[in-house]
Amino acid sequence: MSKQVFEGLKVADFSWNAVGPIMGSYLARHGATVVKIESWHRPDAMRGTPPFKDGIPEPDRAADYPWLNTGKYGVALNMTKPKAVEVAKKLVAWADVLLDSFIPGTMKKWGLSYEQVRNFNPRIVMLSTCNQGQTGPHSHRPGFGTQLTALSGIIHLTGWPDRGPDFPFAAHTDFVAMRFGLAALLAALEYRERTGKGQYLDLSQYEASLHLLSPLVLDYNVNGRVAKRMGNRSNYAVPHGAFPCRGDDRWCAIAISDDGQWHAFCQVIGEPAWTKDARFVTVLGRKQNEDELEALVSSWTVSVTAEQAMEKLQCAGVSAGVVQNGRDMNNDPQLEGRGSYEFLEHPVLGIHRYNYPSFRLSKTPSQIRRGHCLGEHNEYVFTHLLGMSDEEFTTLLGEGVFE
Amino acid sequence: MPENQPDSLLGPFRVLDLTDEKGYLCGRILGDLGADVIKIEPPGGDPGRKTGPFYKDIPDVEKSLYWFAYNLNKRGITLNLQTNDGRELFKKLASRADFVIESFPPGNIAELGLDYETLSKLNPRIIMTSISLCGQKGPRRQYQPSDIVASAFGGSMYPTGDPDRAPVHISFPQAYLQGAEEAAIGTLIAHYHRQRTGEGQYVDASIQESLAWNAMNMPHFWEFNKVILKRVGVHRSWSSTSAQRHRVIWPCKDGYVSFTIYGGKTGAPTNRGIVEWMAGEMEVPGWLKTMDWDSLSIGTFTEKQFDEFAEPAAAFFLSHTVEELHQGALSRDMMLYPVFTIADIVKDEQLEARDFWQEIPHPELDDSLVYPGPFVKLSETPLQLKRRAPLIGEHNLEIYEGELGLSRVEINLLKQSGVI
Numbered sequence: 001m002s003k004q005v006f007e008g009l010k011v012a013d014f015s016w017n018a019v020g021p022i023m024g025s026y027l028a029r030h031g032a033t034v035v036k037i038e039s040w041h042r043p044d045a046m047r048g049t050p051p052f053k054d055g056i057p058e059p060d061r062a063a064d065y066p067w068l069n070t071g072k073y074g075v076a077l078n079m080t081k082p083k084a085v086e087v088a089k090k091l092v093a094w095a096d097v098l099l100d101s102f103i104p105g106t107m108k109k110w111g112l113s114y115e116q117v118r119n120f121n122p123r124i125v126m127l128s129t130c131n132q133g134q135t136g137p138h139s140h141r142p143g144f145g146t147q148l149t150a151l152s153g154i155i156h157l158t159g160w161p162d163r164g165p166d167f168p169f170a171a172h173t174d175f176v177a178m179r180f181g182l183a184a185l186l187a188a189l190e191y192r193e194r195t196g197k198g199q200y201l202d203l204s205q206y207e208a209s210l211h212l213l214s215p216l217v218l219d220y221n222v223n224g225r226v227a228k229r230m231g232n233r234s235n236y237a238v239p240h241g242a243f244p245c246r247g248d249d250r251w252c253a254i255a256i257s258d259d260g261q262w263h264a265f266c267q268v269i270g271e272p273a274w275t276k277d278a279r280f281v282t283v284l285g286r287k288q289n290e291d292e293l294e295a296l297v298s299s300w301t302v303s304v305t306a307e308q309a310m311e312k313l314q315c316a317g318v319s320a321g322v323v324q325n326g327r328d329m330n331n332d333p334q335l336e337g338r339g340s341y342e343f344l345e346h347p348v349l350g351i352h353r354y355n356y357p358s359f360r361l362s363k364t365p366s367q368i369r370r371g372h373c374l375g376e377h378n379e380y381v382f383t384h385l386l387g388m389s390d391e392e393f394t395t396l397l398g399e400g401v402f403e
Numbered sequence: 404m405p406e407n408q409p410d411s412l413l414g415p416f417r418v419l420d421l422t423d424e425k426g427y428l429c430g431r432i433l434g435d436l437g438a439d440v441i442k443i444e445p446p447g448g449d450p451g452r453k454t455g456p457f458y459k460d461i462p463d464v465e466k467s468l469y470w471f472a473y474n475l476n477k478r479g480i481t482l483n484l485q486t487n488d489g490r491e492l493f494k495k496l497a498s499r500a501d502f503v504i505e506s507f508p509p510g511n512i513a514e515l516g517l518d519y520e521t522l523s524k525l526n527p528r529i530i531m532t533s534i535s536l537c538g539q540k541g542p543r544r545q546y547q548p549s550d551i552v553a554s555a556f557g558g559s560m561y562p563t564g565d566p567d568r569a570p571v572h573i574s575f576p577q578a579y580l581q582g583a584e585e586a587a588i589g590t591l592i593a594h595y596h597r598q599r600t601g602e603g604q605y606v607d608a609s610i611q612e613s614l615a616w617n618a619m620n621m622p623h624f625w626e627f628n629k630v631i632l633k634r635v636g637v638h639r640s641w642s643s644t645s646a647q648r649h650r651v652i653w654p655c656k657d658g659y660v661s662f663t664i665y666g667g668k669t670g671a672p673t674n675r676g677i678v679e680w681m682a683g684e685m686e687v688p689g690w691l692k693t694m695d696w697d698s699l700s701i702g703t704f705t706e707k708q709f710d711e712f713a714e715p716a717a718a719f720f721l722s723h724t725v726e727e728l729h730q731g732a733l734s735r736d737m738m739l740y741p742v743f744t745i746a747d748i749v750k751d752e753q754l755e756a757r758d759f760w761q762e763i764p765h766p767e768l769d770d771s772l773v774y775p776g777p778f779v780k781l782s783e784t785p786l787q788l789k790r791r792a793p794l795i796g797e798h799n800l801e802i803y804e805g806e807l808g809l810s811r812v813e814i815n816l817l818k819q820s821g822v823i
Binding site: 163165166190203217230 | 468743
């Protein structure tokens with residue numbers, strides 16, 4: 001194995017769910033030693049999120065957790081016990097990076113707020129993340145990405161204009177915010193290498209997510225326009241949407257933004273008579289008659305499979321793609337061809353898929369290790385990494401500190 | 404040389420930004436972190452300047468709000484890479500730059516003779532990041548991109564939308580922006596390595612793979628349980644072991660709120676809170692009042708149980724305004740949230756209290772526009788929104804004359820020849 005980018009970098013990861021854990025995992029996937037702290041009394045919520053191996057809801061059977069925490073060491077600390085808090089402090093003193101995603105105030109209760117930590121570890125880079133940030137009247141509000149999509153405008157912008165909003169799958173804002181936070185964290189780590197200065201990062205997932213709607217914020221501030229949901233339609237392309245294909249609930253997304261692509265599309269579908277209709281030869285005509293146009297486009301797409309529609313249109317230079325379901329995602333020839341994932345063996349889940357980060361680094365490619373079971377590395381982390389004596393470890397174990 | 408910004412994370416570093424809409428935000432993020440980002444546009448301006456909405460609804464390449472939003476904190480020059488002069492000038496710039504980011508169709512940058520192999524010979528420390536729909540390798544690498552196709556490939560579109568209609572993406576396109584965010588992450592990992600070892604490298608970023616993260620457990624439902632998660636409209640199905648539906652969005656008197664049952668100690672106060680609140684105003688099934696919410700595992704909460712809760716809950720929500728529900732949730736510390744519009748967001752007291760919004764002058768419009776502020780708050784090196792997006796060729800003289808030492812006569816010749 002070649003030397004990894006973050007070899008030697010030590011991370012104490014108290015975060016849970018998706019945002020913080022993915023950040024820690026990206027560091028681990030590039031060589032950092034990341035210790036994830038959980039408790040049997042309050043496992044990471046992703047350990048309670050389906051699907052589960054054989055449908056049995058147990059913490060080590062949850063399929064998402066190892067993926068979100070790939071390459072970390074896992075320990076359990078029962079933080080209701082004062083001795084566990086002391087151990088946690090030792091971990092934080094050991095670390096270069098501290099991650100948490102608790103409701104603001106939780107870390108402080110344990111003496112682990114940034115103001116407290118910098119006294120015994122002045123070079124630490126600490127990132128705290130929660131839905132609405134560490135300050136302000138709503139900072140303590142509990143919530144997940146599920147709720148934040150409501151607050152951050154995403155739900156209002158999802159669905160059909162003639163109906164109420166739809167719920168966008170999973171936790172959109174988690175992934176948007178994670179990426180902004182991680183970019184800043186990485187730059188802060190390099191800055192620390194260069195200057196010796198640690199610092200504190202307060203990532204409000206709400207604020208970060210709004211950057212993906214910035215033009216709409218400007219449009220409101222300048223033009224007074226309140227953006228609305230519009231199904232799959234676009235102000236800049238027509239036809240634009242997901243069209244039904246042969247088979248059970250199969251769809252192909254198509255986006256045509258200029259006359260050249262429109263002509264290519266017409267050729268692919270064999271130039272039926274309606275494509276010569278005066279209403280459809282201009283972009284304005286296509287926009288003004290979009291309902292009818294979509295029905296006509298669908299009359300072609302239903303005659304072919306989603307894969308055929310995609311391949312024929314892409315061959316002609318038209319942007320088109322299968323709307324991939326869970327099975328498609330597992331059999332995607334592009335993900336396979338690019339080497340996007342590998343199969344690793346997990347002690348409970350067996351052999352399953354782990355994806356690499358979405359980018360490939362030419363000289364320091366990501367190397368991944370499987371996800372961990374809850375508390376799997378207690379002994380390794382506390383005795384080997386923290387230098388605790390076997391005697392002390394056994395005593396604390398007996399007192400239920402590592403639960 | 405780059406502007407001196409000692410108090411920013413990436414102050415000493417320069418970025419050459421060749422991207423289109425697939426990558427604008429990558430450069431913007433590096434710029435917000437303090438880098439000197441030079442947006443390089445073809446003469447006449449980037450195609451993205453034609454994307455609306457526009458300032459005061461006037462369609463003009465200097466008034467695109469989309470362009471404003473994602474090219475803030477950059478300087479701008481024009482350069483035609485289709486010409487020999489353009490490529491030579493680019494190499495000169497690259498030999499003293501730290502990052503190059505691009506989002507041309509895969510292979511184009513090599514055809515221009517400006518690929519990583521070439522640039523790294525001039526500047527071994529350079530980091531070059533390419534952003535594309537599917538990456539530079541694999542059978543679909545040459546596919547014509549669009550934001551909706553990226554969403555379709557990423558997986559999270561299929562289970563979004565009403566069951567009786569097509570899958571939907573989020574109406575304001577999110578895929579390219581997220582791909583650009585991930586590209587910034589890859590670029591900064593390479594940067595950390597380069598600063599420690601002096602070794603630059605090539606970063607090949609895939610928008611599809613970025614989006615695949617958002618699909619969360621949807622591929623796993625197939626991998627582990629051979630279940631295809633379907634569209635369930637206002638519900639979610641991914642929180643239940645057997646993919647049963649739990650409602651999330653509820654109409655109320657004057658809008659919508661988001662509320663759902665959660666398991667464990669995290670969900671218990673919210674679940675108890677709603678039942679007590681409802682019970683104070685209406686009849687609720689007895690089991691809801693005696694339920695041991697602390698030990699509920701949401702994975703096993705059935706659709707039948709949920710529907711028994713939903714019947715009175717739907718009536719309860721409908722009898723209240725969004726504001727009543729929001730205030731009630733605040734006082735009970737419950738996970739119940741209003742479905743905000745952009746107008747609600749702009750007025751939100753939390754964002755105001757955190758001083759989130761920032762006004763940036765646009766002197767040529769004789770106006771100042773209010774933008775979302777820093778995407779993260781840093782204690783030592785706070786992000787700064789320093790300058791509005793560049794006008795077309797705004798910094799040509801600063802760069803070509805001030806840095807590369809070209810004379811005005813030479814610059815005029817380059818302009819006349821369509822190079823800048």
